[in-house]
Amino acid sequence: MNLVNDLINVERKATREGFGEAMSLLGKKNKNVVVVTADLGESMKVDDFERENQNRFIQVGVAEQNLMGVSAGLALSGKIPFAVSYAVFNPGRNWDQLRVSVCYTNANVKIVGGHSGVTVGPDGATHQALEDIAITRVLPNLMVVVPCDFEQAKKATFAIASFKGPVYLRLTRPKTACITTATTPFELGKAQVLREGKDITIFACGSLVYEALLAAEEVRGEVDIEVINVHTIKPIDEETIIRSARKTGKVITLEDHQINGGLGGTVAEVLGEKNPTKMIRMGMKDCFGESGEPGELLAKYELDKNGVIKTIRKILND
Amino acid sequence: MVDLVDKAREIRVEIIKMLAKAESGHTAGALGIADFFACLYFGGLINFKKEEPYWEERDRVVLSCGHYAPVQYAALALAGFFPIEELGSLRKLGSRLQGHPVRQIKYFGNNDKQLPGIENTGGPLGQGVSVAVGMALASKMDKKKWSVVCVSSDAEQQEGQTWEAYQCAAKYGLGNLTFVIDRNEIQISGNLGEVMPIEPLKDKLTAFGLRVFEINGNNMVEIMEAFGKGKLFPGQPKAIILKTMAGKGVSFIEGNYRWHGRAPTSEEAEKALWELK
Numbered sequence A: 001m002n003l004v005n006d007l008i009n010v011e012r013k014a015t016r017e018g019f020g021e022a023m024s025l026l027g028k029k030n031k032n033v034v035v036v037t038a039d040l041g042e043s044m045k046v047d048d049f050e051r052e053n054q055n056r057f058i059q060v061g062v063a064e065q066n067l068m069g070v071s072a073g074l075a076l077s078g079k080i081p082f083a084v085s086y087a088v089f090n091p092g093r094n095w096d097q098l099r100v101s102v103c104y105t106n107a108n109v110k111i112v113g114g115h116s117g118v119t120v121g122p123d124g125a126t127h128q129a130l131e132d133i134a135i136t137r138v139l140p141n142l143m144v145v146v147p148c149d150f151e152q153a154k155k156a157t158f159a160i161a162s163f164k165g166p167v168y169l170r171l172t173r174p175k176t177a178c179i180t181t182a183t184t185p186f187e188l189g190k191a192q193v194l195r196e197g198k199d200i201t202i203f204a205c206g207s208l209v210y211e212a213l214l215a216a217e218e219v220r221g222e223v224d225i226e227v228i229n230v231h232t233i234k235p236i237d238e239e240t241i242i243r244s245a246r247k248t249g250k251v252i253t254l255e256d257h258q259i260n261g262g263l264g265g266t267v268a269e270v271l272g273e274k275n276p277t278k279m280i281r282m283g284m285k286d287c288f289g290e291s292g293e294p295g296e297l298l299a300k301y302e303l304d305k306n307g308v309i310k311t312i313r314k315i316l317n318d
Numbered sequence B: 001m002v003d004l005v006d007k008a009r010e011i012r013v014e015i016i017k018m019l020a021k022a023e024s025g026h027t028a029g030a031l032g033i034a035d036f037f038a039c040l041y042f043g044g045l046i047n048f049k050k051e052e053p054y055w056e057e058r059d060r061v062v063l064s065c066g067h068y069a070p071v072q073y074a075a076l077a078l079a080g081f082f083p084i085e086e087l088g089s090l091r092k093l094g095s096r097l098q099g100h101p102v103r104q105i106k107y108f109g110n111n112d113k114q115l116p117g118i119e120n121t122g123g124p125l126g127q128g129v130s131v132a133v134g135m136a137l138a139s140k141m142d143k144k145k146w147s148v149v150c151v152s153s154d155a156e157q158q159e160g161q162t163w164e165a166y167q168c169a170a171k172y173g174l175g176n177l178t179f180v181i182d183r184n185e186i187q188i189s190g191n192l193g194e195v196m197p198i199e200p201l202k203d204k205l206t207a208f209g210l211r212v213f214e215i216n217g218n219n220m221v222e223i224m225e226a227f228g229k230g231k232l233f234p235g236q237p238k239a240i241i242l243k244t245m246a247g248k249g250v251s252f253i254e255g256n257y258r259w260h261g262r263a264p265t266s267e268e269a270e271k272a273l274w275e276l277k
């Protein structure tokens, strides 16, 4: 998979930065790419794109319903609009517009939701999108993508720009561990086995993939963990999930999102129907987040390496 | 020269026939705005090619108040976009004439489920207004000549999204965009002024940066004139408030909000068709 060699001394960069770099390159490559934003261009890292493509940068102000609708209209006129804002607003506030103007219409809009998860940190629960995977993955025609780090966010941005149809891309605010490299393969809809193991499978997405890898390394010798990065939640890679669950017989899901309806829900649906497997879902347990530093929050809600190790022991001893 | 008055009458006849057959749907709004739709598709207000409905240089008609679908379906059929017999399939299983109009993009292969001439998916009020802004932005971005006409209802102005869209249209100086607002004074649960007043609508739209024309929406001369005057303001989006009579043309439907969301029975349809002769 060509991951970084040293998992401990990793470089840290935000997924939104990877997205921003990709958008700047896309702006030069594809003249149909348009960015539409609702007052959050700079923190979503599309300020380079704005400077370089003023004619193709639409600023709608703090008006997310219009953000989605304008993007649909651009897509229906042959453009490839990226509708860019925070996930709590986009798709949080404009879900009806996403459902009808974009998904039912099958308009080629790329919805980019930033600042997802508790790792938003100090801004607190109002700004921590913990439900966005759940509300997007139930929409027909919509693809849902959650890159695990900077490089993957970059690759995912290029990939969804080439893909014809609506896509939701989930990004995060803080600088997180870079675990993939420029040469790590990436294919939409294809989950990645980042580490092979035979005792337990951890299906993770987003920045928490790193915590899963750290935990797997720490319990090495004691228990053999398989770590799979499920960067595409929809369409879900059933084959890879079932194959791994059959091998290990024990499954943990890990996400910076509610345990209901997100990655955990998706994997539970797949396995419940096709290969019932002992399983624990890790994520926010039907509660809101709060202010704090990302690391403190992950520790408090047991979503960091230590939380994962605790869950590994639990599923082993159950 | 097409007789626009007669076209409007034909549109109304088809509206009544298709709604009676469907046994559900929205009658009053569609009848009230039929004169405008006659002007739109038969009076030369827009460029289109019926045999090539998604011709790139066409003007776009965005129906934001999707519940007005019967009027657009009737106008499109009469204009030759699809066979008039198909109007009888309104709201039936498998029909291209969905209860609310649908635009669906298919990226591979033919899209034979798409009703020709429909530009947007409409239903939840306010959405098409933004979609129209997006289209007008695309046209302007590429320095194209095609323009956009967006039709919304008066009660639709109660949706916050419409105002988000207007401020954006004004900011970008979308002179290629005309918002047509049907002021029929009714909505599903009562008279608009009682449910939620929208006055002073003209002042509000003006304050939002639109060039506003308020006219009798059942008068074709005024409709044609308003579009003509709109052309004098190429750098500004236009709003044309059509003051219409809900249910226009059928005496027992006119002005009655209870006809917002119901279809005529076969006896009522017979009476209505007799009046429209």
Ligand SMILES: [Mg+2]
Pocket: B029, B153, B154, B155, B182, B183, B184, B185, B186, B187, B192
């Ligand atoms: Mg009304």
